[in-house]
Every structure is written in C-alpha cells, then in structure tokens.
Amino acid sequence: MSTETQEYTNGMRPGPLTREIPECMRDKYTVVQTVFDVLAFLMVAIGYIIQAIYRTIVGYPKKDLKGSIALVTGGGGGLGSLIALRLARLGCVVVLWDINKQG
Ligand SMILES: NC(=O)c1ccc[n+]([C@@H]2O[C@H](COP(=O)([O-])OP(=O)(O)OC[C@H]3O[C@@H](n4cnc5c(N)ncnc54)[C@H](O)[C@@H]3O)[C@@H](O)[C@H]2O)c1
Structure with a gap:
C-alpha cells in the first residue's frame, strides 16, 4: 500500500501534486497570481479600448x-x-x- 503524502504549494487548491508542477512554475500557480494576471489583462484591455475611442474621435496626427x-x-x-x-x-x-x- 502506498503511503504517499500530498503536499501542496501554499495557497494552491488540491489538484496536481506539487512535484508534478515544474519547479519554475510552482510559485506562479497561486490564486493571488491569477487575480493579478486577470486585473493586469483588464487594465491593458481597457487602456487599448480608451485609446481606440480617442483615436476614432480625435484622429491620428x-x-x-x-x-x-x-x-x-x-x-x-x-x-x-x-x-x-x-x-x-x-x-x-x-x-x-x-x-x-x-x-
Ligand atoms: N482597382 C482596385 O480596386 C484595386 C483593389 C485592390 C488592389 N489593386 C491593385 O492595385 C494595383 C493598381 O490597380 P489599378 O486598378 O490602378 O490597375 P491599372 O491596371 O489601372 O493600373 C496599373 C498601372 O501599372 C502599370 N504597370 C503594369 N505593369 C507594370 C510594370 N511592370 N512596371 C511599371 N508599371 C506597370 C500599368 O501600365 C498601369 O498604368 C494593381 O496591382 C491591383 O491589383 C487594385
């Protein structure tokens, strides 16, 4: 019988075993990281939308x-x-x- 313990990276939901995630990616798989990524994406997307609206109204130099x-x-x-x-x-x-x- 296997008595393998499952250790998870802090803040990570039970899913793949920590050792199954490449070493360099472990700290990026946190909930906080995901929230920051989504917020950064939204900020950049909204920035481009505002820029497009501005250029439509004012035009290019x-x-x-x-x-x-x-x-x-x-x-x-x-x-x-x-x-x-x-x-x-x-x-x-x-x-x-x-x-x-x-x-
Ligand atoms: N007219 C359109 O709605 C339209 C739309 C998209 C793309 N295009 C492209 O734009 C280009 C010009 O279209 P157009 O309707 O003014 O064509 P056109 O045939 O009225 O004019 C083409 C001109 O290019 C000259 N020419 C042909 N071969 C040449 C060569 N080897 N060296 C130098 N001059 C040469 C011709 O003598 C002619 O004066 C074409 O490549 C065409 O495919 C046209």
Whole structure:
C-alpha cells in the first residue's frame, strides 16, 4: 500500500501534486497570481479600448509630406496616377514609374 503524502504549494487548491508542477512554475500557480494576471489583462484591455475611442474621435496626427520624394510604380494610370496626384498636392516631389509611356 502506498503511503504517499500530498503536499501542496501554499495557497494552491488540491489538484496536481506539487512535484508534478515544474519547479519554475510552482510559485506562479497561486490564486493571488491569477487575480493579478486577470486585473493586469483588464487594465491593458481597457487602456487599448480608451485609446481606440480617442483615436476614432480625435484622429491620428498627420505626417507632413511637403518636400518628400515619392516613387509611384504604375503611376501612368489607375490607382497609381490618382495616388501620384494626391501626393503632388501634398507637396511631394513625385517620381513616376510605368511601362505605359503614354500614361
Ligand atoms: N482597382 C482596385 O480596386 C484595386 C483593389 C485592390 C488592389 N489593386 C491593385 O492595385 C494595383 C493598381 O490597380 P489599378 O486598378 O490602378 O490597375 P491599372 O491596371 O489601372 O493600373 C496599373 C498601372 O501599372 C502599370 N504597370 C503594369 N505593369 C507594370 C510594370 N511592370 N512596371 C511599371 N508599371 C506597370 C500599368 O501600365 C498601369 O498604368 C494593381 O496591382 C491591383 O491589383 C487594385
């Protein structure tokens, strides 16, 4: 008959034997640790939600492109030409690249 005693890490509910949990993980399996983890997760999640709401309302700070050089591939037509025109209006030096010479 086995007379194995079951010792549990302080604060841990009966579950796996302490020796079955890797040495480095034992102190992390406490109720207090779990509560802290959940609270930390909630704080970070709420922080990101507040940041997303703020950015939706206020918007992102816009980068000043005046004087920047922009290379647009396929700038002879379609989306490329529209992007090139927009960049030129924002003050960029626009370099166009296209196989369609006419465009
Ligand atoms: N139009 C859309 O709704 C849409 C949506 C998602 C993605 N895209 C992608 O965006 C890109 C542009 O779309 P578009 O509708 O403006 O296409 P488009 O065909 O109107 O324009 C493409 C331009 O690229 C040029 N081009 C093609 N091969 C080239 C090469 N090897 N080197 C340089 N220039 C070249 C063409 O001459 C043309 O002027 C495509 O890759 C397309 O798949 C388009």
